[in-house]
Amino acid sequence: MVASAGIEKMPFEQLEKQKVHVTNSKGVHAIPMAEYCIAMMLQISRQASTLLENQKEHKWDRRVRMEELYGNTVYILGAGAIGTAIAKLSDAFGMQVLGMNRDGREVDSFHKTYSFKDMLLPMEKADFIISVLPSTEQTKGLLTYEAFKRMKEDAVFINIGRGDAVIEKDLIQALNEKEIKHVVLDVFEKEPLNEDHPFWDMENVTVTPHLSGITKNYLPRAMQIFEKNLRDYLDGQISSMENIISLQKRY
Template identity: 65%
Template sequence: MNVLSTVKLTHAIKEQLANHFPIITFFHDLKIDEAEQLIPRADIILTYGEDLVEDHIKAATNLKWVMVASAGIEKLPFDILKERKILVTNAKGVHGIPMAEYCLAMMLQVSRQAKALIENEKQHNWDRSVKMNELYGKTVYILGTGAIGSATAKLSKAFGMNVVGMNRDGRSVEHFDTTYKKEDILLPVKDADFIISVLPSTSATKSLVNETFLNTMKSEAVFINIGRGDVVVEEHLITALENNKLKHAVLDVFEEEPLGKKHKFWDMENVTITPHLSGITDLYLPRAIDIFIRNFNHYLDGKLTDMDNNINLVQRY
């Protein structure tokens, strides 16, 4: 059995895989376009999901399973995968801790005026008039109550925040004080001090954060997006920020990436930009590989239904 990995793995992880699966042949550290001769031999492809196109799947005549070492799968060639009945799993769950920490860091950054403090330090300016706010007692509204949303809710509760969530059906979720269904998405907006979107890119989530949503926010509120860029109508967000409909936006994801050098966001003082790295830490890849190893054991035992994060190729999540 052959595993083709286009994910760049550390030497320690390669040894870990070899020790767990000594009779499996692994082809490591190959870009997909450099692996033309190996693709037809691959039974399994380990990928971040952004490099595979339909022609690769057609050429992979032995392919039975694609493991995506991230949560995002929207760029996969779903039609051919569905036609071929290829098993697809992802690394959903690995982002919970790092992305929750990112959200808390960014809420603190805005509340404690980190940008102003750093600028004062650069200017050797001893200014004690910088206004500081606490997270304690504030309300955070989290769009999406899955692994990332729940981890963010848990950390937010540790800071004494009121935590409100939104999911498809309004079901109760641990660490959330209240949850709303998608149809009622606007109800908590006006009372939220922070709104965090962890939503994936689907037909149901595109453009959810639009003019109506943003105009419902209170002027001192902060919006954070760590989900997918197309959940937000960027033109509407720019207008809302320019008209002080909200205080600040922290954006890790965008409609088009990388963000163009001339994009208006770069020069807006009330915007914090990070280059889609909220979930990337030193422990990210080891967590993803742990999921792969567990799933591979189930796969070899023929227990496909026991594998974690099986993707529905029709619903695409």
């Protein structure tokens, strides 16, 4: 069992050769990462950074524009455990929830889902686009300038999946050309993010240091999965184990 959701560093060829069963901790991050996304959407819509600056300057300004999440459309790339947790909270705020998975199959808590090949279609109507994409051969470099250009000019992009799903130079170009309003990045192509990286100083970028999934409940939740899987393994119930990884698909 891998004590994380990401498994891109695993020796897949050797695991396949030796027929090793692999499971991961998928779902452990769902609650904190969903709360992170709601927090970031609220911070942007309620202009938290502007209010904090005004407080520092002792500035009373009631003209700061307040927006609601209610009625907005959120498009979640990756309708797995984390994406579903985000969908549930977004639905509670009265948002229209769209999702994307490999084949477009329906998923609870999503009002509509799209397939991998139709990924770009909902970009044009989404107010918030959230990537929870893992790092696979299919997802690396998936979000290019074309994808960001498809987004609305007042859209917000949030990435909590893997940094290599985004072509960073394309994202910077889209931001400079005001193709989208704001981005929230918790993951990057290279981590830690270099001190001289443009993202740090861009007003329309919020940078956080890969902490959206951090929680004191991480190990207890991971151990619950491990204990359940260990019992199934000892009982010979391999197919009943949680979070079984397809070594061929790499997830």
